Amino acid sequence: MNFASDNWAGASPKVLEALAHGSAGIAPAYGADDLTREVKARLAALFGHEVGAFFVATGTSANSLCLAALCPPYGAVYAHDEAHIIGDEGGASEFVTQGARLIGIPGVGGKIGLADFKAVAGKPAGPASRFPLPSTLSLTQASECGTVYREEEVAALSEAAAAFGLKVHMDGARFANAFAFLCSLRGDMTPGDITWKAGVDALSLGFTKNGALLAEAVVLFDPERADEVEWRRKRSGQVLSKARLVAAQLLAMLEDDHWLDLARHANRMALMLGHGLVTAGHRLGFDIEANEVFAVLPKAMIPRLRQEGALFYEYPRASLAADRRAGPDAELVRLVTSFATMPEEVEQFIKLASQI
Numbered sequence: 001m002n003f004a005s006d007n008w009a010g011a012s013p014k015v016l017e018a019l020a021h022g023s024a025g026i027a028p029a030y031g032a033d034d035l036t037r038e039v040k041a042r043l044a045a046l047f048g049h050e051v052g053a054f055f056v057a058t059g060t061s062a063n064s065l066c067l068a069a070l071c072p073p074y075g076a077v078y079a080h081d082e083a084h085i086i087g088d089e090g091g092a093s094e095f096v097t098q099g100a101r102l103i104g105i106p107g108v109g110g111k112i113g114l115a116d117f118k119a120v121a122g123k124p125a126g127p128a129s130r131f132p133l134p135s136t137l138s139l140t141q142a143s144e145c146g147t148v149y150r151e152e153e154v155a156a157l158s159e160a161a162a163a164f165g166l167k168v169h170m171d172g173a174r175f176a177n178a179f180a181f182l183c184s185l186r187g188d189m190t191p192g193d194i195t196w197k198a199g200v201d202a203l204s205l206g207f208t209k210n211g212a213l214l215a216e217a218v219v220l221f222d223p224e225r226a227d228e229v230e231w232r233r234k235r236s237g238q239v240l241s242k243a244r245l246v247a248a249q250l251l252a253m254l255e256d257d258h259w260l261d262l263a264r265h266a267n268r269m270a271l272m273l274g275h276g277l278v279t280a281g282h283r284l285g286f287d288i289e290a291n292e293v294f295a296v297l298p299k300a301m302i303p304r305l306r307q308e309g310a311l312f313y314e315y316p317r318a319s320l321a322a323d324r325r326a327g328p329d330a331e332l333v334r335l336v337t338s339f340a341t342m343p344e345e346v347e348q349f350i351k352l353a354s355q356i
């Protein structure tokens with residue numbers, strides 16, 4: 001019963017097959033190969049926009065390179081208080097931007113609200129150069145609480161950001177899960193609708209959590225900034241010499257919407273888990289929208305679930321609001337599903353959480 005994280009799962013068999021195929025023969029290194037060219041064209045078609053696209057090995061690198069493309073060393077990046085870039089990346093964005101400051105904004109359920117953003121980013125900075133130059137807004141899609149910004153929320157935040165002179169970054173480590181959810185609300189949704197059309201300038205497009213072996217992309221909707229990213233990517237050791245093997249993974253993911261099938265499965269498993277826990281009498285911290293379930297479980301139940309083989313994390317910091325509702329004898333836990341989650345694992349967990 002793995003609900004520790006989606007990156008505890010391996011890779012999708014289709015990705016592994018594509019890797020074996022893509023690795024046959026020889027091809028130019030450092031991205032000068034046909035597969036890399038094909039992926040770049042496919043990404044432009046997917047978003048319906050010219051893009052600058054760069055493969056990197058980690059989501060942390062994608063985030064920090066996107067931010068470096070948007071924010072000067074003397075700039076400020078606004079992100080949710082619980083954003084991965086603030087709490088989980090060891091200061092990578094500060095390092096790669098060469099000094100930008102990350103500033104947290106509160107928000108229930110992992111999402112930045114428009115009023116909170118305006119209140120923080122619109123605060124007069126005082127005499128010029130006393131405060132870092134407000135530069136970029138970073139949104140996590142899906143959020144750290146498994147919630148998903150709607151198209152109009154992204155557009156409203158981007159509009160407010162533009163009014164303050166800020167660029168917009170999207171941390172899409174779980175973009176596939178978010179997009180799959182949004183498609184369930186509106187069938188004709190496109191990736192462009194929730195990115196560049198809604199004001200996003202740069203996207204960290206994650207594939208690893210969703211079933212790639214090791215494949216993330218920096219996607220710039222303003223390709224003019226591409227040269228700068230390429231230098232920074234090299235300096236941060238992320239220019240992968242066998243780029244075609246990353247390209248092979250991305251092509252497998254994009255082929256016949258495999259990336260969406262995998263994300264839909266993970267999302268379905270999360271819904272099944274959440275509904276089962278509610279039926280068993282437990283409360284949820286947040287609405288289930290992507291592939292994360294936050295549940296309030298009795299503290300005494302937690303070691304027993306682990307004893308039975310369930311893997312998951314307690315998540316005390318995920319949103320004060322949910323935390324408070326947990327009470328002294330209860331704990332907010334995070335359960336993440338993936339493309340590899342089996343319904344049997346979910347059923348077993350629900351059964352245990354109903355009994356003990």
Ligand SMILES: Cc1ncc(COP(=O)(O)O)c(C=O)c1O
Nearest residue numbers: 057058059060061084140171173
């Ligand atoms: C929202 C979010 N962004 C970025 C990352 C970074 O990914 P990586 O561990 O590949 O650097 C993660 C990983 O957990 C994440 O959850």
